[in-house]
């Protein structure tokens with residue numbers, strides 16, 4: 001469904017990604033793992049259209065989307081839940097989620113989608129009139145994911161969704177990824193928590209200083225000596 005080929009991204013003279021190729025199949029869960037500064041966020045930003053690559057192709061459903069603006073990519077079904085949540089703290093939970101639907105003016109559809117999301121996130125539903133700033137870190141992460149899901153994407157991109165969360169909430173994120181996939185939405189998940197990401201994904205890519213070091217079925221990567229040594233403390 002989404003195919004990224006030989007993507008190269010630089011920030012001035014700093015190369016952040018060098019010839020990176022990644023595929024995302026329909027309804028699949030793909031993990032991108034790697035240390036700080038490996039280029040994981042840059043990859044998601046490039047797919048979302050927030051960073052302009054110097055070379056490479058981003059093809060969705062057979063057509064090159066590299067020159068599309070971020071909102072046009074959202075219309076095609078690419079939604080990004082950015083690192084650090086980026087909620088509007090002085091807006092309510094409901095208002096934050098509504099921001100994600102700014103491209104969809106069909107109120108009935110928005111309502112139906114919102115009710116569905118409230119069913120998936122009951123704690124968020126209870127807090128829908130509260131200011132986002134009053135929520136716990138885990139709840140804020142759920143709101144950020146709900147904001148990305150309200151646009152009914154085909155691919156949900158999650159940038160470090162478990163960062164700073166307590167172990168119990170990390171499991172909640174994992175459960176959520178499974179729920180999202182059951183809805184037929186593909187997930188691309190960037191994580192420093194390699195173990196978790198590989199446990200809940202089908203396929204994984206390991207980025208090191210902007211280059212793909214390894215790729216394969218997640219179950220196999222979990223057993224790989226390199227992964228165990230470099231990321232799982234083995």
Ligand SMILES: Nc1ncnc2c1ncn2[C@@H]1O[C@H](COP(=O)(O)OP(=O)(O)OP(=O)(O)O)[C@@H](O)[C@H]1O
Pocket residue numbers: 011014015016034035036037038039040041042043083192
């Ligand atoms: N706006 C920017 N200007 C200059 N350099 C940048 C910019 N954004 C990222 N970089 C650099 O590009 C490289 C890749 O950064 P990126 O944020 O993509 O990595 P990451 O794997 O997501 O790391 P982290 O897990 O710390 O977020 C790093 O060397 C970083 O310092």
